[in-house]
Amino acid sequence: MNISNLSRRDLMKWGVASTLGAPLASAFAQASKGPITLVVPFAAGGATDVVSRLVAQKLTERIGRSVIVENVAGGGGAIGAAKVAKATADGSVLLMGTVATHAINPLSTPPAPYDAQRDFTPISLVATVPNVLLVSKSFKAKDVRELVALLKAEPGKFSYGSSGVGTPPHLSGELFKSMTGVDIGHVPYKGGGPAMTDLVGGHIPILFDVLTGAASHIRAGSVRALAVTTSKRSPSFPDIPTLAEAGVPGYETYTWNAVFGPAKLPAAFVESTSREMQAVVAQPDVQAKLKELSAAPVGSTPEVLATLVKTELDKWGAVIKSIGGLKRD
CATH class of the missing domain: 3.40.190.10 (Periplasmic binding protein-like II)
Structure with a gap:
């Protein structure tokens, strides 16, 4: 699927960036109490960290529950992602994932520390870069x-x-x-x-x-x-x-930021969180900040994000195989 080719009408049809109304707190109230930890699997100060802190602040304002960023760097993002994959599926721990955590690392780090599709619940694609x-x-x-x-x-x-x-x-x-x-x-x-x-x-x-x-x-x-x-x-x-x-027809790559939870998150929580994330990304000041970072705001349904992950695994799997795998220092 070509995310960057989707028109506004297409995004609305898929349910992307479509919820601009009042916060939907019921599912959050039903989930575990206390703050939500948003794990950033890279060091503080990078682009993913900046995006995550912006999203965490705005989501906190909408749902009335603190969203706290935790940087868990290492392994090209694999350590932080693995932590979320093993977390309790009650909505208290989420991940700001990237193409590195959900395509490149699982395909190039034997044995893979997690399964990018089986061990996570897709929630919303935030932006592409x-x-x-x-x-x-x-x-x-x-x-x-x-x-x-x-x-x-x-x-x-x-x-x-x-x-x-x-x-x-x-x-x-x-x-x-x-x-x-x-x-x-x-x-x-x-x-x-x-x-x-x-x-x-x-x-x-x-x-x-x-x-x-x-x-x-x-x-x-x-x-x-x-x-x-x-x-x-x-x-x-x-x-x-x-x-x-x-001059290179059909060429396309990009980096992206997207919110995931552990596998088997309650469906009501996933739906509400995704809708709130879409509303956050649709806010004018968030759009302006993302564009300032040269990022293209998206805000998507879980289904769109799930399709993106599959597409990325297929694409990068072929590339990594063509160069004989990746040998890291």
């Missing part, structure tokens, strides 16, 4: 077609950087390689910051990064953005084409 293909200012390829032609003319000469093995930017690069047939090496970094530093300094020629982290460098003109990885252009950078537009 494009990745972006960047080159250094001095690199001679000015667009994607020139880049592909150069890489094919000089196979094996160039490398691209990413924020690390198994990250969405890394696999975005591998999908680019497989769809264009280019021979290009991978230089993994321990985070997007060091990788961007080397791109700005001209130490690497090409970088796949999350648009949120790259935005300030693009605006400053210290790097050149050739294309975003989503199927539609980012409203934050409407002049940057998509990879599909720029």
Whole structure:
């Protein structure tokens, strides 16, 4: 399913961002008392943490029950996700999941610490975030077609950087390689910051990064953005084409944030929480903040999120298999 291609009418038909009315507190009252813990499976300060704290504050205001963010970092998100998978299914512990927790890690970390579909209850997709293909200012390829032609003319000469093995930017690069047939090496970094530093300094020629982290460098003109990885252009950078537009038809990847609970959450709680999440994401100030982070607000039903997880597992499973699996340091 192509989330980014859904129109407002489509989203309304699926029940996305459709509940704008008064809070529905009954299911929350029936669930266990006390605060709800929203586990963020990454360190404080990153994009997922920022989104989670915004959502937690707004959800608290709607349901009259405290939603507290807890950062449980490690294992590329697997440790925090595993904690939620093992939690009591009473609505007191939820997870802000990502493509890393629900596709990449389960497919690349043997033995998998959890089953991305069986061990969680989907609640709502909050937002999607494009990745972006960047080159250094001095690199001679000015667009994607020139880049592909150069890489094919000089196979094996160039490398691209990413924020690390198994990250969405890394696999975005591998999908680019497989769809264009280019021979290009991978230089993994321990985070997007060091990788961007080397791109700005001209130490690497090409970088796949999350648009949120790259935005300030693009605006400053210290790097050149050739294309975003989503199927539609980012409203934050409407002049940057998509990879599909720029010469790689059918290409699409993105990072996303979505709320999950443990398996077997009560249906009434899931329905009410999803509707409240859709209402939170629909609030104008939340929309503005997400767009400021170069994220596309969604707010979805559980069914939409469940379909997305299956689609992501199918897509990234094929990519990871094509490169012989992932070897992490």
